[in-house]
Amino acid sequence: MDVYRKNICSNNFCLCLYISNFFFFLFFFFFFFFFNKILFILILFFQST
Structure with missing residues (x-):
């Protein structure tokens, strides 16, 4: 998941x-x-007690 997120960040910063x-x-x-x-x-x- 971390590698996937890094790839997205490097490709498209706005999408990241x-x-x-x-x-x-x-x-x-x-x-x-x-x-x-x-x-x-x-x-x-607490109200009921």
């Missing part, structure tokens, strides 16, 4: 930036989504 940004936002979105879910469950749990 686009792909890295895409993966970064995807990771950030999933992290935020799951964090909200966990927070919501914790709040419900």
Whole structure:
């Protein structure tokens, strides 16, 4: 995967930036989504007790 990414970077720098940004936002979105879910469950749990 690393060699593949290096090849893309050397061939097309804009494409490399686009792909890295895409993966970064995807990771950030999933992290935020799951964090909200966990927070919501914790709040419900503490409210019920």
